[in-house]
Amino acid sequence: xxxxxxxxxxxxxxxxxxxxxxxxxxxxxxxxxxxxxxxxxxxxxxxxxxxxxxxxxxxxxxxxxxxxxxxxxxxxxxxxxxxxxxxxxxxxxxxxxxxxxxxxxxxxxxxxxxxxxxxxxxxxxxxxxxxxxxxxxxxxxxxxxxxxxxxxxxxxxxxxxxxxxxxxxxxxxxxxxxxxxxxxxxxxxxxxxxxxxxxxxxxxxxxxxx
Amino acid sequence: xxxxxxxxxxxxxxxxxxxxxxxxxxxxxxxxxxxxxxxxxxxxxxxxxxxxxxxxxxxxxxxxxxxxxxxxxxxxxxxxxxxxxxxxxxxxxxxxxxxxxxxxxxxxxxxxxxxxxxxxxxxxxxxxxxxxxxxxxxxxxxxxxxxxxxxxxxxxxxxxxxxxxxxxxxxxxxxxxxxxxxxxxxxxxxxxxxxxxxxxxxxxxxxxxx
Numbered sequence: 425x426x427x428x429x430x431x432x433x434x435x436x437x438x439x440x441x442x443x444x445x446x447x448x449x450x451x452x453x454x455x456x457x458x459x460x461x462x463x464x465x466x467x468x469x470x471x472x473x474x475x476x477x478x479x480x481x482x483x484x485x486x487x488x489x490x491x492x493x494x495x496x497x498x499x500x501x502x503x504x505x506x507x508x509x510x511x512x513x514x515x516x517x518x519x520x521x522x523x524x525x526x527x528x529x530x531x532x533x534x535x536x537x538x539x540x541x542x543x544x545x546x547x548x549x550x551x552x553x554x555x556x557x558x559x560x561x562x563x564x565x566x567x568x569x570x571x572x573x574x575x576x577x578x579x580x581x582x583x584x585x586x587x588x589x590x591x592x593x594x595x596x597x598x599x600x601x602x603x604x605x606x607x608x609x610x611x612x613x614x615x616x617x618x619x620x621x622x623x624x625x626x627x628x629x630x631x632x633x634x
Numbered sequence: 635x636x637x638x639x640x641x642x643x644x645x646x647x648x649x650x651x652x653x654x655x656x657x658x659x660x661x662x663x664x665x666x667x668x669x670x671x672x673x674x675x676x677x678x679x680x681x682x683x684x685x686x687x688x689x690x691x692x693x694x695x696x697x698x699x700x701x702x703x704x705x706x707x708x709x710x711x712x713x714x715x716x717x718x719x720x721x722x723x724x725x726x727x728x729x730x731x732x733x734x735x736x737x738x739x740x741x742x743x744x745x746x747x748x749x750x751x752x753x754x755x756x757x758x759x760x761x762x763x764x765x766x767x768x769x770x771x772x773x774x775x776x777x778x779x780x781x782x783x784x785x786x787x788x789x790x791x792x793x794x795x796x797x798x799x800x801x802x803x804x805x806x807x808x809x810x811x812x813x814x815x816x817x818x819x820x821x822x823x824x825x826x827x828x829x830x831x832x833x834x835x836x837x838x839x840x841x842x843x844x
Contacts, residue, residue: 436839440832444813448790467818504838522732523830532831533838572841580658597841599834603654608677614840616833620733621742622650623826624809628714628743629646630824631783631807 431479438476439499441466446496458489507533509597511573512566514586516541516549516556519601520577524551534573538565542582559586566593573597580604641689648686649709651676656706668699717743719807721783722776724796726751726759726766729811730787734761744783748775752792769796776803783807790814 445466449457459477463470477495480502500506511534513524520539529536539551542559549556557565574595576583583604587595597614598606606615655676659667669687673680687705690712710716721744723734730749739746749761752769759766767775784805786793793814807824808816817825 437836439839440829440835443835444829444832465818467815502839503835504842505835507838507842509838509841518732518735522728525728527830527834529834532834534834573837596844597837599837605677608675612844614837614844616837616840618828618830618833619650619654620737620828622654623828624737624739624742624744625650625653625713625715626647627783627807627809627824627826628717628719629649629712630826631719632714632717634806634822634824 435476435479438468439503442476443496443499443503443505446492446499449492450496454492456489456491462490503533505531505533509534509573510569510571511536511575511599512538512540512562512571513575513577514540514559514562515577515601516543516546516551517577520575521551523575523577523601524554536575537569537571538562540565563589563593566590566595570594573599575599575601576604577601584609645686645689648678649713652686653706653709653713653715656702656709659702660706664702666699666701672700713743715741715743719744719783720779720781721746721785721809722748722750722772722781723785723787724750724769724772725787725811726753726756726761727787730785731761733785733787733811734764746785747779747781748772750775773799773803776800776805780804783809785809785811786814787811794819 445462459470459473463473466473477490480498508530511529513520513536516524516539520541524536524539536552536554539554539556540559540562541547541556544558546556547558572595574590574597576586576598578586580603583602583606587598587604587606587610591610591613598616600606600615600617601620603619603621606613606617655672669680669683673683676683687700690708718740721739723730723746726734726749730751734746734749746762746764749764749766750769750772751757751766754768756766757768782805784800784807786796786808788796790813793812793816797808797814797816797820801820801823808826810816810825810827811830813829816823816827
């Protein structure tokens, strides 16, 4: 995959949203769409959409608009939805189980191959048809199966120890539901944070300031 | 609560992170901290921190730094963590149950008072000590209890119908885990989106572009 290093982060961050919208259009049978119509639906200006998509080589044709199927595929390729990256999930509490069960990992470029928890009582339980393993087996599992990504659904206080073990084992990316600040402490690792409580506090703020 | 309308959204969006850091400092017994030390820990510049916090009246004292406890309280007040806003959760599937169980609603300004699902088989199950109710009882429940916020853990295709019912019942904010674009369709309502699959795709992109 080519590195789109010249493309700004803010454009990249809009791509999943384009991808979602185009996926819905595709599902509804729409074959092509103008930047004007796409802008109306997405609440962006048409010129911003043209500019965004031009960053990746310009998929549109003057007077025709965008081919929905093709644009969906191309953005998916840029995002890496066909990468099939091996991932493990650490922490099979309520949140971990829900993430494992709920997410379409395969459609987003991942293959969830292992689930670990420090609670021995959970070992053997199936989640998404994957047996929960005790955390003590994580080292051997990673050595044998070479996952590249870890989904962290553990409390912050346990994060450092786990990350220190995972990085030498070849984990190069984290989907981080803990509040531990991975990016600050491990530069060079890919991190995507989901701070649910930050989001909830933002809602509280927004409601007070409608 | 005063409306901080002059404060930019980007400053506001950093407040939950300040709040988290300060909470950890407080827990570890730190009484005061300089903007320099806070900047080192948070990966922001000291001048940005001073600028951010000055927006709300300047909590720091030259040569002393910030009083951790006081700053934590003040930011919490701005975010509304003591608001005790009544909330209901719609959709008690894996994700809905995990959100209901996992989140510290009370500490973030909310009081979860009801959980609803269209699946009759779930009715009566306890989640967080709250009985799941069939969705047909939502109207009466809202009329009687006046929740102001709904947490949506339902598929996008069911969102519009539910939102159309909830807004006339007094719901003025949504914590939205569905992919339905509430903000575009209902301007004037407070919305905070959690797009888990967007986040997962961003991780895929980041790993390919380390």
